Amino acid sequence: MSPDARIAVDAMGGDEGLAVMLAGVARARRKFDGLRFFLVGDEARIRDGLATHPNLTAASEIVHAPDVVTSDEKPSQAIRRAKTTSMGVAIDLVKQGRAAAAVSSGNTGALMAMAKLSLRTMPGIxxxxxxxxxxxxxxxxxxxxxxxxxxxxxxxxxxxxxxxxxxxxxxxxxxxxxxxxxxxxxxxxxxxxxxxxxxxxxxxxxxxxxxxxxxxxxxxxxxxxxxxxxxxxxxxxxxxxxxxxxxxxxxxxxxxxxxxxxxxxxxxxxxxxxxxxxxxxxxxxxxxxxxxxxGLNGLVVKSHGSASEVGVSHALSVAAKMVRDDLTRRIAQDLGNFEKQAA
Amino acid sequence: MSPDARIAVDAMGGDEGLAVMLAGVARARRKFDGLRFFLVGDEARIRDGLATHPNLTAASEIVHAPDVVTSDEKPSQAIRRAKTTSMGVAIDLVKQGRAAAAVSSGNTGALMAMAKLSLRTMPGIxxxxxxxxxxxxxxxxxxxxxxxxxxxxxxxxxxxxxxxxxxxxxxxxxxxxxxxxxxxxxxxxxxxxxxxxxxxxxxxxxxxxxxxxxxxxxxxxxxxxxxxxxxxxxxxxxxxxxxxxxxxxxxxxxxxxxxxxxxxxxxxxxxxxxxxxxxxxxxxxxxxxxxxxxGLNGLVVKSHGSASEVGVSHALSVAAKMVRDDLTRRIAQDLGNFEKQAA
Missing domain, CATH: 3.40.718.10 (Isopropylmalate Dehydrogenase)
Structure with missing residues (x-):
């Protein structure tokens, strides 16, 4: 993995709250030595939460987002607030090429809609x-x-x-x-x-x-x-x-x-x-x-809404491995071969 | 249960063969004292099979049917042979009012098609x-x-x-x-x-x-x-x-x-x-x-294709209980009330 690779974490999504998300990130950090993060959400609350995870401070950059997508929000409503929600901002970091992947435990439908709108589907998908x-x-x-x-x-x-x-x-x-x-x-x-x-x-x-x-x-x-x-x-x-x-x-x-x-x-x-x-x-x-x-031009991982610290850490591992293996490029390659041979 | 109530058993259907079907019927017979049966299928083979189940002989009547519906047969094909197959003849015994229920371990789609064609759906279904x-x-x-x-x-x-x-x-x-x-x-x-x-x-x-x-x-x-x-x-x-x-x-x-x-x-x-x-x-x-x-004007029970002797016996118990509880009439009653109140 490139030493600069960072994973954007929607720190506010999920039913278990910020503390569990941060504990999960800290656990993943202990497992993957080089892993670095954007922690997206309420800046003051994330800063407070980091106090108990000294191993995260140097490896993380906080990106402020004032809003949160709720679990019962319609995707069509959520995408209108993409630019101000922790979920939307995390995906945007992938789009800008600043993050190598985004991870969220939030609303699945909203995550899908935002990711699709922002990252777009691969050619042919x-x-x-x-x-x-x-x-x-x-x-x-x-x-x-x-x-x-x-x-x-x-x-x-x-x-x-x-x-x-x-x-x-x-x-x-x-x-x-x-x-x-x-x-x-x-x-x-x-x-x-x-x-x-x-x-x-x-x-x-x-x-x-x-x-x-x-x-x-x-x-x-x-x-x-x-x-x-x-x-x-x-x-x-x-x-x-x-x-x-x-x-x-x-x-x-x-x-x-x-x-x-x-x-x-x-x-x-x-x-x-x-x-x-x-x-x-x-x-x-x-x-x-x-x-x-x-099928997107960028990696987005959905963590279960009720994931525990171990669960969040596991979702981050999945993201880290996909970044390491350059999954997006490999899928694009396979799809390209498919299209060529089918043509 | 009426002492005359009989269950029609498709003795030839299912992946496990006639011997397992008969063993299952014999087991159900031991559990439900008054239970009586039509055993439908190849008469000679059923008669041979009964030799090892003396408790069944008095409780059963063999009804000959020369054909068997195969497990990969299309329902549309099977229904054309309804009158000669063990499955079709078992269902017909229900239609004629001679059997209180039919049980088969055979092809689900064919059983459904034959039962629907022969027994027809209840009013409003x-x-x-x-x-x-x-x-x-x-x-x-x-x-x-x-x-x-x-x-x-x-x-x-x-x-x-x-x-x-x-x-x-x-x-x-x-x-x-x-x-x-x-x-x-x-x-x-x-x-x-x-x-x-x-x-x-x-x-x-x-x-x-x-x-x-x-x-x-x-x-x-x-x-x-x-x-x-x-x-x-x-x-x-x-x-x-x-x-x-x-x-x-x-x-x-x-x-x-x-x-x-x-x-x-x-x-x-x-x-x-x-x-x-x-x-x-x-x-x-x-x-x-x-x-x-x-939803049919008559009781038909589907036993799993690979049901064991215990499984077949359990399917027969389900049929016996429904006969005892007069399920068809009770469903018709509930449906009738639904229609009346909805009207």
Whole structure:
């Protein structure tokens, strides 16, 4: 990473408040030695908050922004206040080339709208998509997109998501030819909507791309390790992601109940605690926090609204790695090759 | 249950074959003393299979059907062979009033198409929906629909699913005024598609119904026990259901790995085995097998294609309980009240 690379942090966004954001930044700073930041938001409050994080002072520059985007604000309203909000100013620092990436735990729709308006989509991309790395039983994590940026999508959008997701997997997971699948309600050709079937036909024809199209994948196979990139519209993606989170928590709660059901099982639980702690760490959404908007001329990372200090730090790590790997340029390259060969 | 009530079983459908179907029927027979059956399919093969289930012989009548619907057959093709397939003949027994319900582990789309064509939808219902009881942290299970019968739905469909789902919950879960929510990607009013927002507006106005509309629910809250009926189109429902199944299995696999990670945790596992077995039972899809087509003039239960003997037996229990509770009449009554009061 260039020693000058800085990440712009929307210090005011998110449900957990400024203190958690700053604690997360400080934690990331301890992990990535060269990492430097723009902390965007209420200057006086950020200065106060920095008092407890001496390791951040030298590595950070405060950029004042008087306003905050609220979590229930409509994107169309929020973009009108882009220039005065911490979210908008953080994105603008990326646009100006002063920051290498922006990270926010704020309103997803507003972040998407502002990022799109300010950074614009890459040539050949109609809509950016929100992608995340999810745990899997395979050798690497998997990329899933779109996770909620685009409620409705056409076949062309899905194909572009596949190309961008594969490029992300090539970079983030270091895979030569990622296996890409479309999320569907069955694996037979006739299954799903016209849009999905149309996207599948186009991807089947796109044999010149540095990826392997694996057809359809059902919800119960996502994390089995058979594919590297799962592509869907933002509605299905959001439903699948949140259902997976909820189910993991549900199972953990049942397990807790089961362990408490008898003295014998309580003893067993205490003995096997290191193992269950390991599992808890593996499943904690904070350890997978940091979704990326793919398809923009600049890096923007969405941190979960309720991310903890660990979660914020993880989102910053995602941003730092993408900066290091020069993700935007690599996706642009893959897309360029796609366009050229398709032409 | 009337002593004459019989359930028509498609003995040939499903991936596990005739032997598993018959074993499942025999198991259900042991649980429900008065239960009697039509076993529909290849007469000679069924007769052979019955040899190992002496408890079934007196309780069953074999109805010959020479053909079988295959799992990859298009519904439009399958319905042309309705009269000769085990699936079609089982449904026809319901239509004729000879069977009180039909159960099949075969092709879902074909089952839906045949059931709809033969039994017709109830007055005021455009499309039947596939509903299942799912585990929850609340005091009862929850009803979720549609789980894959209707890939795309309009607002009117979703409202009808809500009314039918509530009626099912009133019967199956014994709830006075079930809490009904629409599955969405956020809880704020502006979230989701136009279709979902339209359905929400109609349900908000329907205060005369014996249910409580709770607004939107996100995927991670489905099983928290805050709502009794979750309504969605068949695409989202199938994605959510399968993702939940897959995640539960994923967590169980991780847990297994964690328990094997050290001698200490192996010991802990052995000690707490009764607790983890309890959990396994709670999460095994076979223990929740049996989805119901709601909105038809007759009861049809879909058993999972890969259901085990326990799973098949569970699907038959679902059918038996619905027959006992006279579900079709009760849903028709609720729907009738809805229409009257809406008029």
């Amino acid at each position: 109609d809509r950016p998509a929100l992608a995340a790395l999810l745990p899997s039983l395979g050798e690497t994590d998997l990329v899933m997109l779109d996770l909620g940026a685009n409620t409705e999508c056409d076949a062309r959008n899905l194909v572009q998501f596949a190309v961008m997701g594969a490029a992300y997997a090539r970079t983030a997971l270091d895979l030569e030819s990622p296996r890409v699948a479309l999320l569907n309600i069955g694996t037979e050709d006739m299954k799903g909507t016209d849009i999905i079937r149309d996207a599948a036909a186009r991807l089947r024809d796109a044999t010149h791309l540095p990826m392997t199209f694996s057809g359809y994948i059902e919800g119960d196979r996502i994390s089995r390790g058979h594919v590297d990139v799962v592509v869907c519209d933002g509605f299905s993606g959001n439903i699948a992601l949140k259902t997976a989170e909820g189910t993991a928590r549900f199972v953990a709660d049942l397990l807790k109940r089961a362990f408490r059901s008898s003295i014998r099982s309580k003893v067993g639980f205490l003995i096997s605690k290191p193992a269950t702690e390991l599992l808890r760490g593996h499943l904690d959404p904070n350890n997978h926090n940091g979704a990326v908007f793919l | 455009d499309r039947p929906a596939l509903a299942a009881l799912l585990p929850s942290l609340g005091e009862t299970d929850l009803v979720m629909l549609d789980l894959g019968a209707n890939t795309e739905c309009d607002a009117r469909n979703l409202v009808q699913f809500a009314v039918m789902g509530a009626a099912y919950a009133r019967t199956a879960l014994d709830l006075e005024s079930p809490r009904v929510a629409l599955l969405n990607i956020g809880t704020e009013d502006m979230k989701g598609t136009d279709i979902i927002r339209d359905a929400a507006a109609r349900l908000r106005d329907a205060t005369h119904l014996p249910m409580t509309f709770s607004g939107y629910i996100e995927g991670d809250r489905i099983s928290r026990g805050h709502v009794d009926v979750v309504v969605c189109d068949g695409f989202s429902g199938n994605i959510a259901l399968k993702t939940a199944e897959g995640t539960a299995r994923f967590v169980a696999d991780l847990l297994k790995r964690a328990f094997r990670s050290s001698i200490r945790s192996k010991v802990g596992f052995l000690i707490s085995k009764p607790a983890t077995e309890l959990l396994r039972g709670h999460l095994d899809p076979n223990n929740h097998n049996g989805a119901v087509f709601l």
